[in-house]
Structures are given as C-alpha cells and as structure tokens.
Amino acid sequence: MVDAAIRLTEEHGLDGWTIRQLAAAIRAWPAVVYHHVGDREAVVDAVLQSVVAGMPVPADDLPWRDWWHRFLVDGRATLRRYRGVARRLATRGPTVPAMLAIADHGIRVLRRAGFGAESSDVYQVLVSSSFLMVALEDEWAADPSLRSRTAAVLAAHRDREDMPGLAALASLWHRTCNDQETLRARDEWFFGYAVDRALDAVQVRLDILTAK
Amino acid sequence: MVDAAIRLTEEHGLDGWTIRQLAAAIRAWPAVVYHHVGDREAVVDAVLQSVVAGMPVPADDLPWRDWWHRFLVDGRATLRRYRGVARRLATRGPTVPAMLAIADHGIRVLRRAGFGAESSDVYQVLVSSSFLMVALEDEWAADPSLRSRTAAVLAAHRDREDMPGLAALASLWHRTCNDQETLRARDEWFFGYAVDRALDAVQVRLDILTAK
C-alpha cells in the first residue's frame, strides 16, 4: 500500500497521483485506502517517513564542513528521486519521525565544531535553504515549460545595451539551456554552488564565535 | 477583475481562492473570468505582475550589501502580504515582466561591486534562497497546525540526554513558540539571520574575486 504510494511518487511526484490512482495501483477501491492508512495526508506522511529513512547519513568522525557537504549533496540525490518530498520536509521538519535522528546528528556535529548555542539556528538555515532549493528543482522538473518560458523571455533581452545586468543573465541562460544534459549539469553545479555558499557563510560565523 | 484577485490573494493566499469565488466577488459567472482574463494561470500571472510591480527597489547609489539587504528585507515585507506569491516568483523568475527590471538592477549592483561574471549566479542564489524562505513562511501561515505539531513533537524530546542535538533544537522551539507575537518576532529575526548569512557568503566570494 505505502509501497505503491512510493512507486507512484517516484514516477509522478508526491502531487502527481490521486487517491483513486493509488487505489487502482493495488487493485482496490478508494475507500480501502482510508480504511487501512487514512486520508491523503496520512499516506503522504508515510511516504515522507520512508524516503527520509533512506537518506544516507555521513560518518560521525567527519569534520563539520565535510559532514554537512556530504549530507546535503547526497541528500539532494535521494530527495530528487521523489518529487515534492523536499518541499514537505522543509515545512514539516522533525514531524517526520526519521528526521529526528538526522536533526540530532546534524546539530551534534555543529556543536562539536564550536557553534555552541547557535547550532540550532545554523541547522535550520542549512537544512531549509538546501531542501527548498531541491523543492525548486522538483517544480521545474514537474513542469519543464516553466524554464523554457524563462529561456524564451530572456533570449529576447540578450543584446539589450540599456539593461546590461539583464543581458548578462540572459547570456548565462543562453549558454546553459541548450540541451537537456547541460541543463541537468548546470542544476547540479548550481546546487553545489549554493551549498558551498551556505557553508562559507556558516564558516564566517564560526570564525567569529571561536575568536572571542 | 484583477483587483478582486489581488484582494482575495491578500486575504486567502494565491492558492486559497477558486475561480468560482473570484467570479462571485465581482458578481459574475465563472465563464466571464475566462472570457476577459483567461484560465486560472493567467489570473495568477496578473496577480504576480501586480505584486512585483509594488516591490520597493532601493536607491542606485547604495553599497551592494546595503542595497541587497534592503531589497530582500523590504521585499519579504511586501511578499508576505500576498501568500503564495513568493513561491511562484521563485519558480517563474523573470517570466513575470516586472521582475526583469529588478533582475537588471540587482545584477548591475553586483557587477559594479566587482562580482564580474559571477554576478548572475550570485543574483540567483540571493533571490531564490530568500524568496523560498518567504514561501516557507507563507506555508506556515496558511496552516498553523504544521508548526504546532512540530512544537508538540519537539516538546517530547526536550530532556533527552541520549540526543543532545535534538534537545537543543527542542529548547529553542520551547523558547520561541509560546505565543503568537514572539513567534512572529522569531520569524522576522530568522529571515534577517538567513539574509545576513547569504550576504556573508557572497562577501567571501567577492574577497576572493577581487584579491587576485
């Protein structure tokens, strides 16, 4: 039952299937879903729990920056396989049981590194900004027309000398949006760039906190 | 017509009203919405355009960090008045016409500061991470039970000595989630914290870029 929901999520995303489809996938009537699991929200919770339980957690003894880089980059790889999960994870946080151990782990790594009382805030910044970025990629994947329209709009402004900032942005899109594969590579690079920036920012805080 | 959609968005959020409600608000039948504006997506686009057009753009002569801090913090204030707008803005980007001038402005400020070819990437990091954070606040505002459930779950782990990281997170929530007002203040502080971290990160990049 939950397995079927996970497979459907893998194929169509968490918002891409209906209770009726889920019931049909297990050759049953919609009402049996309610009888055994509950309403749609309950099914979604089960999927979240299962996906988070499958997220790899880096080894304890890594330096904080390496631990977090690995967790976020590897985490993206698994979250992206289940569209829509990242967004709900960002909004629900440790409501998903499997998220409790991850939160504990992540914050412990930060405290050991010297972040002290700021560890919880740092945790929330790192997790929510990364998960939300994955959620953004999910939305683009679910509706490719969103980005092709952006590409089309920007293409029209590539040579505008009165708007040099916009022209620069347009030429960036022109370089990366040619084919499917370079776009995918660009997304992966950009996520890494965003994660590295978040970690840079946090490093700055650590330098200040440990200096005094 | 679009005015009515904006008012409904202000009250119920962009996903909180239906075509039928919009039609009723202007004392008409659903079909007249299609006749004059188009489908729901077209109405949403009109709302986005209107909200973005109302976003304050800081003065040209500000230092890059001040310009961006102001833009993002003031931008949050206006976006939060229209729930659901921030999320769509993050996914659609400069597809919304009023966003073109803002993108040009923001990137120009970065290029003048010395970010060079990296300006477009920095722009995308700053805008998407901030807008997505607002989108997260929007979701929490639309469904307060999300956070109260998180608070309840964490409350149960406040004194767990086997999970010190989780206990630290729980005590943070315990301090901030008492009443409505301190929660609102915490959200505002956290957004500022996140923006400051993003700007710190970008400052690090600028130091590297201008050093060589």
Add this chain to the structure above:
DNA sequence: ACCTGAACACCGTTCAAGT
C-alpha cells in the same frame, strides 16, 4: 473486520444558447 459501489461537495474548464 474488510470490501463494494454509489454518493456528496467540491474543483477548473468548456460550450451552446441567449442578449
């Protein structure tokens, strides 16, 4: 206890018929 099948109260959208 569990499944069946219909029903309810909604959606967004379309369309022939009116004026």
Add this chain to the structure above:
DNA sequence: ACCTGAACACCGTTCAAGT
C-alpha cells in the same frame, strides 16, 4: 462582443450496504 447556465471530467472523502 459579452453574459448565462448547464454540463463535463475530475478531485478527496464519506457511508450505507454487502460479505
């Protein structure tokens, strides 16, 4: 050209009736 009102094809959810 614009409005009317019904209809279509969907939702999530509920529930009496069956086994």
